[in-house]
Amino acid sequence: MGSEFNIKNLLLVKRKRDEIEETDEMRQWLERFKEEREFDGIKPSTIHNDLARLRVFLDFCYNRLGKSPDKLQTHDFVKFFNYLEVERKLSKNTQKRYYDLLKVFYRVLRMYPVIKGFVEESKDRKRFSRIEVKHYDPVDDRMLNLILERIIGSNSRVSIRNALIVRMLWDTGCRISEILNLKYRDCDFDSGVFRITDTKTHEERKVVCSEATLEALKWYVQFNVRQGPDDYIFQKQNGDKLSRDTITKVFNRVVKELKKEGKIPQNRRIVIHSLRHGRCVDLLEKGIPVDIVKEYLGHKTLDTTLFYSHSKERTEKLLKTIKKIL
Template identity: 50%
Template sequence: MDINKMLKLKKPEPEPITETKEMNKWVSEFIDAREFDGIKKTTITNDVTRLRVFIDFSTQKLNKELDQLQNVDFIKFFNYLDKEKGIKRNTQKRYFDLLKVFYKINRLSNFDEFKEDSEERKRFKRCEVAHYDFIDRETLTKIIDMIAEGRSQTKVRDVIILRMLWDTGCRASEVVNLTYFDVDMDTGKIKVRNTKGKVERTVGCSKDTLNLLKYYSNHQIYKTPKDYIFKNRKGEAKIEVNWISEVFRKAVRKLKESGDIPNNKKLVVHSLRHGRAVDLLDKGFPIDIVKEYLGHSSLETTLFYAHAKEREKKMLDDIMKSL
């Protein structure tokens, strides 16, 4: 008898979805429209998963066609997501945004009442904000050292990716999608093309990172302009974002176990982007420059980092004065 196994909570089995010809027809037409719109494959894949949940609920639980649903039916669906599936408000908003697009694509008007009512009541505005701590250079150095001192065959590549994430402030998906065509190996300037906002921008990396990148590149077999820089161990395909996230997570866990990083620090790969934003603002770079460098679609996103840092400093000063 494995007592440790018995002590662990079992993960609930996902509720099966009944695939029908009608469902596949809706899904196929949705995929065609989104591909024509130029939406990323990963986004389409995630949306299709949610769309199948919605179609299954409507046809199997409510026994209604999608063009027959009324306001009360959409309320039932979102209550189902909340109460039965335990889906948080952030993800519910993704379902809401998906349905807006889906019903617009199919020119169906029966979603309009629920959409207008929800926007008027701001049902999906009160979303939980995922809290990640900003990472600073000192903590990043510890993480990089931990990876560099390990025995992984891909540690050089993994360290370069983390250094580039810090230098450029890029999203992980933007870095893993870089090709040799995107990087000027002489200057260290990098064209970021596969962006979330579909707007190209230019960023840069430090001389040290560039030298490491050159070293890594010299040991690669395939490096034509169209080749991805960061490939998997077999050199067959680009590295997955999940891989670098896992490498980062393992290093953070070990450093927490050794007491080098506080246990209450919540650090993820995206913390590097947060940290770069705060670092640039601390160094006095104008907010509009930081916005462009990081590729924020809205100035409000950049202001969040500025205000968060100001609040942190002010709160600390006020607390220390009261001691």
């Protein structure tokens, strides 16, 4: 049988989580939270994800505890996180997301004293501080070329489009959403300067690409179905906006193939965001000041940029450089 046919997955009984029925009381809390977050300028996708988790919490409050969220005691929060652990079987990292969300929920709805005791107790007992934050490995130029060569493959327009997106991610250091949101009006095809508007930090910035990438991009866009100022640069064949899943799946498939062939080490954690990490490390290695790198990549704080300045790969290269001058 082929690997795509997994009899075990078909026969094992899959446990279904209880479906959440949204009541009028829950809906009122959700709407209040949504209004506050929209007023704060939070991205719709972030609000959508937060509301999904908040439904789980509100359902637990009303259907398990028989209380509204403004009437909870410290131990009620302990019960909720035990529920996430035991019944919903959520990872520690996902539980941390719920913890961070609840702090925001009670703060923006001006009820922080309700959760304050649980937060202080959690800090004292280090409930969430020991959760390991997993970081991805950066891509370097050698690995980038392996990935690009494999993506280009058949030399079809779709393959070239996908490879061009990967190269743009490398050149600009942008997030995948920022590149896919690029419109014609954001691009200066003469200078190779691009205006990034829909950013995580809500601050507009400009990025650039290499001359070679710009030449390839100008060739690619001339065949786009839609070419108006408000049309996206990277499109499906029918002119619609390209989804991030399309590129992510292509990238992950290629990385998996290259690992299987031994061209990328198995222990390297390479994802599409590794291109952004790699660009940061590369700029720092080439002597670009850390504050300039921070602004170019659109990091919210200098701490984020400094994390890459202390990456293992960069440290090892610096040691070799120091040894040469001793």
